[in-house]
Amino acid sequence: MAPRLPIYLDHHATTPLDPRALEAMDPYLKQDFGNAASTSHVYGWRAARAVEGARESIAASLGAETREVVFTSGATEANNLALIGSARARRAHGRRRVVTLATEHPSVLDPARALADEGFDVRVVGVGRDGLVDIRALRAEVDDGCALVSAMAANNEIGVLQPIDEIGAIAREHGAWFHSDAAQAAGRLALRFDAQPLDLLSVSAHKFYGPKGVGCLLVRARRTRVRPQPILHGGGHEGGLRSGTLPVALIVGMARALEIAVSEREAENRRLAALRDRLLARLESELPGVHLNGHRERRLAANLNVSFEGVDAQKLLLALPGLALSTGSACSSAKTAPSHVLLAIGLPEPLARASLRFGLGRGTTAEQVESAADRVVAAVRSLR
Numbered sequence: 242m243a244p245r246l247p248i249y250l251d252h253h254a255t256t257p258l259d260p261r262a263l264e265a266m267d268p269y270l271k272q273d274f275g276n277a278a279s280t281s282h283v284y285g286w287r288a289a290r291a292v293e294g295a296r297e298s299i300a301a302s303l304g305a306e307t308r309e310v311v312f313t314s315g316a317t318e319a320n321n322l323a324l325i326g327s328a329r330a331r332r333a334h335g336r337r338r339v340v341t342l343a344t345e346h347p348s349v350l351d352p353a354r355a356l357a358d359e360g361f362d363v364r365v366v367g368v369g370r371d372g373l374v375d376i377r378a379l380r381a382e383v384d385d386g387c388a389l390v391s392a393m394a395a396n397n398e399i400g401v402l403q404p405i406d407e408i409g410a411i412a413r414e415h416g417a418w419f420h421s422d423a424a425q426a427a428g429r430l431a432l433r434f435d436a437q438p439l440d441l442l443s444v445s446a447h448k449f450y451g452p453k454g455v456g457c458l459l460v461r462a463r464r465t466r467v468r469p470q471p472i473l474h475g476g477g478h479e480g481g482l483r484s485g486t487l488p489v490a491l492i493v494g495m496a497r498a499l500e501i502a503v504s505e506r507e508a509e510n511r512r513l514a515a516l517r518d519r520l521l522a523r524l525e526s527e528l529p530g531v532h533l534n535g536h537r538e539r540r541l542a543a544n545l546n547v548s549f550e551g552v553d554a555q556k557l558l559l560a561l562p563g564l565a566l567s568t569g570s571a572c573s574s575a576k577t578a579p580s581h582v583l584l585a586i587g588l589p590e591p592l593a594r595a596s597l598r599f600g601l602g603r604g605t606t607a608e609q610v611e612s613a614a615d616r617v618v619a620a621v622r623s624l625r
């Protein structure tokens with residue numbers, strides 16, 4: 242049977258809601274609508290109990306303590322809180338430097354730019370051709386005046402996995418807090434907040450089959466005291482770190498989706514890596530001038546980012562109405578500039594403008610992968 246069209250291959254942008262997460266959310270969208278901060282009646286108590294249950298579950302899934310989970314509207318907000326909040330909190334202690342990577346998501350790079358405007362000393366470290374951090378360059382930028390180092394666990398365009406344990410250890414040596422954007426990593430990689438040198442970790446539910454509009458920032462409460470300044474002021478929710486009424490149903494859905502993603506992670510990664518490798522093998526064997534972007538092994542199981550020599554990716558997308566995929570990050574693909582990630586790995590501009598990002602996911606089947614390969618091969622041939 243031919244797969245239903247268009248075939249969804251944009252799981253880095255977002256994932257569909259797991260029906261089991263929706264089921265867990267359902268009561269909190271209906272009869273149990275209370276405000277978790279209402280302490281004087283049973284509606285509030287029920288909501289608070291649901292939030293605290295979800296907090297325990299999320300903490301357990303990520304190897305954190307319940308008090309380390311700060312709910313946010315998603316990873317964009319968590320990244321802003323981590324960068325801006327940490328830099329401002331540490332300025333008084335003479336720490337004015339913030340170090341991050343050239344391939345970070347805009348929700349890290351833009352707050353870093355805003356911090357530079359506030360007078361912070363922001364250093365953006367480059368990466369190699371394979372997308373991995375230049376660890377010597379990083380070491381050279383991290384000193385005792387460093388407030389924060391921020392390096393993503395997994396890249397949203399080229400899927401590359403940064404050596405976060407090594408980067409965190411360098412930050413630790415200098416008393417800098419270490420933040421990692423784990424929006425693409427949570428539920429896909431084995432992350433243990435307690436066992437890794439992480440001080441702050443950003444998570445987004447809609448990247449692991451949870452609902453959109455919710456996420457969290459893990460904030461270390463053990464050993465080192467990590468305490469960013471809040472960027473949202475108000476009722477003092479979430480230990481004063483993030484004011485605003487909690488979206489109970491979204492939080493419950495996020496916890497359930499993460500439990501499922503973690504429990505199915507290893508089997509799903511094996512399945513997706515095999516499909517991804519099959520797709521790449523077909524593209525590389527059936528078309529000349531195909532370049533894989535990012536490290537061949539150190540990448541997310543479901544990610545493929547490929548440049549097709551001599552082809553404009555925008556035109557290629559138009560020639561592929563049967564595929565739902567993108568040229569790069571959803572956040573910047575509306576812009577016409579080539580991907581900052583592809584430029585950072587040293588790709589010449591024509592090749593950076595010739596690349597597609599394939600993001601496989603839970604709904605992806607072998608039939609879909611064969612159909613996608615047929616379509617891409619035919620479209621590239623006809624455009625050339």
Ligand SMILES: *Cc1c(COP(=O)(O)O)cnc(C)c1O
Pocket residue numbers: 253254314315316317318346348393395396397422423424425444445446447448454455456
């Ligand atoms: C999706 C994504 C974000 C933004 O997360 P939202 O919850 O959509 O705000 C941040 N960083 C990375 C790496 C992402 O993939």
